[in-house]
């Protein structure tokens with residue numbers, strides 16, 4: 001465990017208190033679970049475990065932020081206007097990083113990028129981004145059908161794990177007649193070959 005996070009100039013205790021104040025308890029537990037899974041994946045796949053820890057702890061910090069705040073941030077930072085056609089599911093990562101920058105003074109671009117794309121992935125992902133994307137899906141609190149298989153793939157190969165998760169995500173969204181964010185398709189197209 002890490003006692004201090006210089007990227008945000010906070011002790012672990014103060015960091016956890018700040019996060020716990022922003023989300024409900026079940027989500028806080030999910031973030032601790034993602035941290036644990038992300039550290040394990042980082043150690044296995046040669047990624048910085050300290051960065052994995054911080055990315056895991058912060059990744060859903062904005063999940064309970066009001067829509068109006070996200071819409072204001074899209075304007076304030078001149079982000080892609082298409083973002084306004086989406087919702088919290090997409091905003092808490094893609095727009096959430098601007099609030100995390102403001103609230104924590106976090107400027108580590110690799111961590112911010114990993115949090116930005118933790119929901120939708122991307123055609124190119126750093127080791128840290130892959131670790132966070134997969135950890136979010138397989139952390140010990142996740143119960144959905146398929147999570148056991150996802151954990152098994154993650155124990156074998158990180159790129160296959162990204163591909164497996166993205167394939168299942170696209171299936172899940174299509175079965176429910178939900179719209180699919182274009183970057184989700186880009187991630188699917190870039191990684192699906194790892195499964196064949």
Ligand code: GDP
Pocket residue numbers: 060063089090093118119120136169173178179180181182184
């Ligand atoms: P969580 O924040 O830990 O619950 O997990 P994620 O950040 O990975 O995903 C948040 C929500 O966004 C989930 O309900 C996903 O199914 C949903 N989601 C992910 N990608 C897309 C997409 O391309 N389109 C839509 N409509 N929803 C998505």
Ligand code: FE
Pocket residue numbers: 059060092093118119
């Ligand atoms: Fe999330």
Ligand code: FE
Pocket residue numbers: 118119133136137
């Ligand atoms: Fe996810």
Ligand code: FE
Pocket residue numbers: 030034059060136
């Ligand atoms: Fe999450």
